[in-house]
Amino acid sequence: MAISQGSLTITIANSASASQPSPLSNTGETAVLPKVETKVVEEPGSFWVIKDFPTIDRLANALNAMGVSTRDMMSIMQSLKSAGALQAELIIN
Numbered sequence: 001m002a003i004s005q006g007s008l009t010i011t012i013a014n015s016a017s018a019s020q021p022s023p024l025s026n027t028g029e030t031a032v033l034p035k036v037e038t039k040v041v042e043e044p045g046s047f048w049v050i051k052d053f054p055t056i057d058r059l060a061n062a063l064n065a066m067g068v069s070t071r072d073m074m075s076i077m078q079s080l081k082s083a084g085a086l087q088a089e090l091i092i093n
Contacts, residue, residue, distance in 0.1 A: 007043040008068060010059075010076065012036065012085060042066055056088055 015035045021028020040062055056077075063073050080086035 008066070008072065008076070009039075009041045011039040011041075013038075040066065042068075056086070 013036070015037075016032050017035055019031045019033055021030070038059075060073065063076065068076070074090075074092060077086060077090055078092075081088070081090055
């Protein structure tokens with residue numbers, strides 16, 4: 001998923017990888033491990049990566065650190081919600 005607002009672009013990619021036991025193991029199990037990559041780009045040339053699992057708190061902190069305005073931040077959150085990428089209730093007064 002990607003969201004663009006003004007000169008700011010946020011990209012979130014979800015994928016999965018498999019962790020398998022060694023070939024001769026009798027006790028191990030195959031496990032599916034989620035992998036989330038989040039990239040935030042602000043023009044010109046500013047690039048931010050959020051390495052941890054993206055929570056609303058981490059996203060808001062990253063946007064604040066970039067100096068994103070409150071209006072743009074709310075627009076980004078609304079776009080995330082509309083795209084189904086934000087599992088939260090937005091209350092805007």
